Amino acid sequence: MKRYAKVWLALMMAGTVHAEDVHVAVAANFSAPMKEIGERFERETGHKVLATAGATGKFYAQIKNGAPFEVLLAADDETPARLGQEGSAVAETRFTYAIGKLVLWSTQAGVVDPQGRVLAQGSFAHLAIANPKLAPYGAAAMQTLDKLGVRERLAPRLVQGDSIAQTHQFIVSGAATLGFVAMSQVFSGGKLQSGSAWVVPAGMYSPLRQDAVLLERGKGKPAALAFLRYLKSEPAREVIRSYGYDL
Template sequence: MARQFALFSLALTAAISVPVSAGEVQAAVAANFAGPMARIGEAFTAATGHTLKVSSGATGKFYAQIAAGAPFEVLLAADDETPRKLIAEGRAVAGSDFTYAIGKLALWSTQPGLVDDQGAVLGKGGFAHLAIANPKTAPYGAAAMEVLKARQLAGAVAPKLVTAESIAQAYQFVATGNAELGFVAWSQVASPGQGVKGSYWLVPPSLYGEIRQDAVLLKAGEKNPAAAALLAYLKSEAAKATIQSYGYGLK
């Protein structure tokens, strides 16, 4: 009897803690944030009962899809310009945007010793392919081009550039050996509890514009409590701890 009562109490507690009207939210998430979002999504569902459906990719492509009527309800961009643009166009809710993470750029190779801690390898050569995300659609790709221009190497390395659709694909090019090195998001190689494999240069922030990653509530999710709950959860201390554990800065 005591055991049955204990089980009933646990079931009642669980029922109370999870909303009866648990819903679903569709989120478009910048490719660099896919790893952290997987962990945050699990915690979000456990805390609220809401289901999270995530699509990850390049911010520029998401903008085009949203403009074309894609039913995303929340956007986690890799920049702050896209959310502001969507608000100005009436495709996102004014006042809902905020910075959820400050991104960091890294030059990375799976080969130990190839990339030095000053990024001098870019000028010395010794590699055939340098992967970057498409600078026209991916903010991390634009940041990579800023670094190359700041080092006055854009022309010299141009024949070696391998342009990826997103920062996730740029990472894959390097991880699979199709490019000896590449510019990636620091969060992709600095996963919690794991050392960085290979060699890397954490690019000084002075060489590229601050990568402020903003989230925004899209018009499609304006009346969806689950969408509002997701944005609120991103501001929680639990979510912030996860974000920092992946090497991001916070505003």
């Protein structure tokens, strides 16, 4: 407990002595809210956010291989915990910044019904998902297919993206008629922005708890500490909620 208190005391006292860059690895599903949060953070602190979006699994490998990230916003809670256990992150700084929601989505109106029955009917050529080995949202999609009992039948139609961002692009480009994406990618202000969608019931997949953590390269860096502190602030939480995440 004492060590935990010391870490967060340092975080709370980290001030803007001078403007710095903070290198953030951010899960692809969180790229839109990250942009807004980053802009607000820059205006309020003078620090500069350099964010790279991608698959959490790939970030793990890059961090272990010396990538210059100082903060990780993962799409799960397991990767930050593992990095902390392995000494690549400051374990005491880990916290859940958002809980994600999975959505089955098509750019075309009327393709996806509100109950997701389209998956059982199978009236489509390709279904896009993120690689379940790299992206937690992909793993959640596979769990959903298992719950519905259609995984084996739909396996030949699956198109996998390296990240949830690439999966979204497969649907937008027409490479797949529909697919599983993050709610934050297609909803804004609580409303679907285009096409048709089914918000998958939370009980059909493991909770998508998304954790943030200070990486070893961020230790002692005022900008990195200030960003983590800002991510827990009410202005940042407002943005997170506006994209459909739970807190």
